[in-house]
Amino acid sequence: xxxxxxxSQARPLARVKSWDLEADVVVVGLGIAGxxxxxxxxxxxxxxxxxxxxxxxxxxxxxxxxxxxxxGGTPVQKACGFDDTxxxxxxxxxxxxxxGADSERIRLFCDESVEHFHWLESKGLTFKxxxxxxxxLESMTDDCLVYTGGENCHPWSGLARPAARxxxxxxxxxxxxxxxxxxxxxxxxxxxxxxxxxxxxxLVVDAAGAVVGCVARRAGRELLVRARRGLVLAAGGxxxxxxxxxxxxxxxxxxxxxxxxxxxxxxxxxxxxxxxGDVLRMGLGEVALPSTIPNRLSRGIYxxxxxxxxxxxxxxxxxxxxEGLLRQDGKVYLLLDENxxxxxxxxxxxxxxxxxxxxxxxxxxxxxxxxxxxxxxxxRHAAQGEDPxxxxxKEMIRPVDTPPFALIDSGTDAAIWATFTIGGLRTDRDAxxxxxxxxxxSGLYAAGRSAALFCGQGYPGSGISLADASYFGRxxxxxxxxxxx
Amino acid sequence: xxxxxxxSQARPLARVKSWDLEADVVVVGLGIAGxxxxxxxxxxxxxxxxxxxxxxxxxxxxxxxxxxxxxGGTPVQKACGFDDTxxxxxxxxxxxxxxGADSERIRLFCDESVEHFHWLESKGLTFKxxxxxxxxLESMTDDCLVYTGGENCHPWSGLARPAARxxxxxxxxxxxxxxxxxxxxxxxxxxxxxxxxxxxxxLVVDAAGAVVGCVARRAGRELLVRARRGLVLAAGGxxxxxxxxxxxxxxxxxxxxxxxxxxxxxxxxxxxxxxxGDVLRMGLGEVALPSTIPNRLSRGIYxxxxxxxxxxxxxxxxxxxxEGLLRQDGKVYLLLDENxxxxxxxxxxxxxxxxxxxxxxxxxxxxxxxxxxxxxxxxRHAAQGEDPxxxxxKEMIRPVDTPPFALIDSGTDAAIWATFTIGGLRTDRDAxxxxxxxxxxSGLYAAGRSAALFCGQGYPGSGISLADASYFGRxxxxxxxxxxx
Numbered sequence: 001x002x003x004x005x006x007x008s009q010a011r012p013l014a015r016v017k018s019w020d021l022e023a024d025v026v027v028v029g030l031g032i033a034g035x036x037x038x039x040x041x042x043x044x045x046x047x048x049x050x051x052x053x054x055x056x057x058x059x060x061x062x063x064x065x066x067x068x069x070x071x072g073g074t075p076v077q078k079a080c081g082f083d084d085t086x087x088x089x090x091x092x093x094x095x096x097x098x099x100g101a102d103s104e105r106i107r108l109f110c111d112e113s114v115e116h117f118h119w120l121e122s123k124g125l126t127f128k129x130x131x132x133x134x135x136x137l138e139s140m141t142d143d144c145l146v147y148t149g150g151e152n153c154h155p156w157s158g159l160a161r162p163a164a165r166x167x168x169x170x171x172x173x174x175x176x177x178x179x180x181x182x183x184x185x186x187x188x189x190x191x192x193x194x195x196x197x198x199x200x201x202x203l204v205v206d207a208a209g210a211v212v213g214c215v216a217r218r219a220g221r222e223l224l225v226r227a228r229r230g231l232v233l234a235a236g237g238x239x240x241x242x243x244x245x246x247x248x249x250x251x252x253x254x255x256x257x258x259x260x261x262x263x264x265x266x267x268x269x270x271x272x273x274x275x276x277g278d279v280l281r282m283g284l285g286e287v288a289l290p291s292t293i294p295n296r297l298s299r300g301i302y303x304x305x306x307x308x309x310x311x312x313x314x315x316x317x318x319x320x321x322x323e324g325l326l327r328q329d330g331k332v333y334l335l336l337d338e339n340x341x342x343x344x345x346x347x348x349x350x351x352x353x354x355x356x357x358x359x360x361x362x363x364x365x366x367x368x369x370x371x372x373x374x375x376x377x378x379x380r381h382a383a384q385g386e387d388p389x390x391x392x393x394k395e396m397i398r399p400v401d402t403p404p405f406a407l408i409d410s411g412t413d414a415a416i417w418a419t420f421t422i423g424g425l426r427t428d429r430d431a432x433x434x435x436x437x438x439x440x441x442s443g444l445y446a447a448g449r450s451a452a453l454f455c456g457q458g459y460p461g462s463g464i465s466l467a468d469a470s471y472f473g474r475x476x477x478x479x480x481x482x483x484x485x
Numbered sequence: 486x487x488x489x490x491x492x493s494q495a496r497p498l499a500r501v502k503s504w505d506l507e508a509d510v511v512v513v514g515l516g517i518a519g520x521x522x523x524x525x526x527x528x529x530x531x532x533x534x535x536x537x538x539x540x541x542x543x544x545x546x547x548x549x550x551x552x553x554x555x556x557g558g559t560p561v562q563k564a565c566g567f568d569d570t571x572x573x574x575x576x577x578x579x580x581x582x583x584x585g586a587d588s589e590r591i592r593l594f595c596d597e598s599v600e601h602f603h604w605l606e607s608k609g610l611t612f613k614x615x616x617x618x619x620x621x622l623e624s625m626t627d628d629c630l631v632y633t634g635g636e637n638c639h640p641w642s643g644l645a646r647p648a649a650r651x652x653x654x655x656x657x658x659x660x661x662x663x664x665x666x667x668x669x670x671x672x673x674x675x676x677x678x679x680x681x682x683x684x685x686x687x688l689v690v691d692a693a694g695a696v697v698g699c700v701a702r703r704a705g706r707e708l709l710v711r712a713r714r715g716l717v718l719a720a721g722g723x724x725x726x727x728x729x730x731x732x733x734x735x736x737x738x739x740x741x742x743x744x745x746x747x748x749x750x751x752x753x754x755x756x757x758x759x760x761x762g763d764v765l766r767m768g769l770g771e772v773a774l775p776s777t778i779p780n781r782l783s784r785g786i787y788x789x790x791x792x793x794x795x796x797x798x799x800x801x802x803x804x805x806x807x808e809g810l811l812r813q814d815g816k817v818y819l820l821l822d823e824n825x826x827x828x829x830x831x832x833x834x835x836x837x838x839x840x841x842x843x844x845x846x847x848x849x850x851x852x853x854x855x856x857x858x859x860x861x862x863x864x865r866h867a868a869q870g871e872d873p874x875x876x877x878x879k880e881m882i883r884p885v886d887t888p889p890f891a892l893i894d895s896g897t898d899a900a901i902w903a904t905f906t907i908g909g910l911r912t913d914r915d916a917x918x919x920x921x922x923x924x925x926x927s928g929l930y931a932a933g934r935s936a937a938l939f940c941g942q943g944y945p946g947s948g949i950s951l952a953d954a955s956y957f958g959r960x961x962x963x964x965x966x967x968x969x970x
Contacts, residue, residue: 006924007921098735100732100736100738247911250583251584273763273921280732283767306874308793370873389855435494439491
């Protein structure tokens, strides 16, 4: 439409003649952040209105793996024999967030993680009391607990007592759809209003700069919506906005799979900026290289384009993705031998096969001697069950010495690389949106990928985004619901 | 003072009762961007007022090396036999800016670089028609032209015809003070007003969102300043603001030298954000590892903490800095042998010395065999005058094979690492500040380090920041001066 409203052009209250809809707390977006915010606000006694631009709730959360990163001693962790504490969880997340860790928010998140687990169960999610041993990968069974952040790998295993913290809701297969099905059913049981097919276009701000509502569009008509106590932006990130990616996170453009839905066009972030919000970490993303998941392959070695190793192959595949994309320019190869190669694994057809490493090196075009030097060094230590260079775990170490040798091209031009944005609005412990000077904007909250992820310089582990979104969505709601009218 | 005004809290025009000062174009800050903007606006017939928070102009520009990155066939390049063109200059800067290059602005910058050279000379700068052969380093003599961006190194030498483009103003020693002395003297000869000791605190915006002035403070008293045609933020970056660094660019905190003055507290950027401006590349910085400058040392090899090489040692020291900081976590070592070591070079005392590489490896704590494997591979190729792994230039290649061997710790804990921020306000070809939706904010311009650098994902080469600041400062001024009253 020609009168299309730009997200960052907040509308002054003075230009609002009357409101079409009103609520104490208005929630923009019905993924996991919006669903949790809506229920928490309703439970706090607020009159809640949820506005979702798609035909139904779910968003990117419903397309995700469905893991939720929880710990500090959840019932599942206890049942599976993990002795986790908030302190150990904090030690891991704080370390992985350096430099620049937001200790206050990480601390809160860890201290209240067990409570958050119980709250999620009270809202209809179930988690089987079981451990799935294949690290990094959510179970295809209905098993729950899994290592998803390399907690038991170098260097983290030396910094905090390892504990599995990825919690998969109890369902067979991919859990994202199930997760949102449970939460949306629970939303329906709460005393709140929810409308689909309503696009929130921009925010309404009063003369003092407070957010007091929003301008939405329903069936082509403008709708003015008043938020008496607060408005929660839970409208996703910007992974589907090519222009924003090119500007803010151009490296992510190299990834060929975008984990998002149409709504992830950055409108939530831009609306917040239009009301004065600052943004953080806009250049960062979660980057997953799914072909690196299967643990068996950790026995092979990852190589960069110089024929060098660059990471302990047993770590979380998101760490391989970040390292591979940001530090190795997305040029990554996996070397396997007869013992470590397994046919039929997705995306793992070898591009080159040879009887000797020298031959493989030549065929793949590595510098003369480079691959050989790397493999010799690795094998020499591997024969002793050691990896003093990158510290792969002992049980994953095996010499790469049995022909034929296979080299798999796992680079961005050849393999699946999946990504979503983790930068967004700057928020505080109560998910209030902050200005560049650190002042909270009255009435405005952000959670989920409309906000900058609360931890990490990259992406700490699978399940962090859903945990961040649900936990800080709730905190936003509680703070908003408690505001005066 | 208790009534301290936050930069991002723009003041609505409705709250301004009267103006204390007025001008067509108001320039905030008198470093190179502000100086060039002020002169250009005055030359265009505008009534100009410059406000500088310090006691005198100069800013960080006066503390810099003073190189200006110019090319496309400047008189100095021609006199020194370089056959440069705007196309070749563009090819280099566009390639080094990928992914996400802003082709339009890079193109303009290259196309008008010769004109900009003449303009700078017309404003009192002189550039000797001479070439200084030591790459990367500005001359200590009054010689002018120097390679400052690795244009003649891999991979750039294969992407564009190499040309030296670092132009040092004609003075012996560090040229930054001289550069600003010349420009400030020229400013004084222009018909414009300039006030020192005036801190601009925030912007004044009208009901439509246009910037129409600013709130400043002089001798403790508030001063309302009207900008009839436009206001140019040329107030520096945020390298001296620890909180902003921790939030936006935490990796830069590892650098132990901050290239900035007090005024680089991010206020310019935050003011722009408060008026609706978007920010870009806030996580990035220029990172220089000065001990990597001396060209002779390119004959040694750089190592990361795994004992691997990671870069062609002959490249621009800013590339070594960026790679070393962002990809190698600031853990960098330089290996030299008897032939390549020279005593007395600043910051280059070896931490370990040994008669064999194996011994050095053990003493320095590298993984067993790692350093030996690296050196063997390097030496094998070096003996043939080749470096197929990192592509150091032939004339810089020499085997590291003559004992004793020395290892210098060039890491962030041991050597000098210097940095400044290159992220800032998002601007267009005329240096107009843009909203998150890409709309120009009427009346508002940004140049120098208050704006995001126009090119690069890191820092392309010495002299880029001063060139960006001066060139886009001029464009801002021309556009602003041409606005209706």
